[in-house]
Amino acid sequence: xxxxxxxxxxxxxxxxxxxxxxxxxxxxxxxxxxxxxxxxxxxxxxxxxxxxxxxxxxxxxxxxxxxxxxxxxxxxxxxxxxxxx
Ligand SMILES: [Zn+2]
Numbered sequence: 001x002x003x004x005x006x007x008x009x010x011x012x013x014x015x016x017x018x019x020x021x022x023x024x025x026x027x028x029x030x031x032x033x034x035x036x037x038x039x040x041x042x043x044x045x046x047x048x049x050x051x052x053x054x055x056x057x058x059x060x061x062x063x064x065x066x067x068x069x070x071x072x073x074x075x076x077x078x079x080x081x082x083x084x085x
Contacts, residue, residue: 007038013045015060021046027057 004024012019025044028034031054044052052060071081 004036004041008041008043010043012043013048014042015044015048015052018045018047023049025049025052025057029054029056032056 008024010022010024013022014025022043023046025042025048026034026036027040027042034040034056042057055063074081
């Protein structure tokens, strides 16, 4: 049986571009019905994979875009961008 790591390019994290602690992520998580097919796999670092958790890649992108929109509207209104900690 082919290991998941051998099915895709493991060069850098798709989200943060880190080259360290790389893992294989299921774009659509198994828990949401995702499969082990190559088209459902992507390389993420351990941190990004942990934060993504049970979300699908599409859900993550939706949250990213939402957050960027909020930041851009704050900046265009002359306000400081949010920091979440
Ligand atoms: Zn990452």
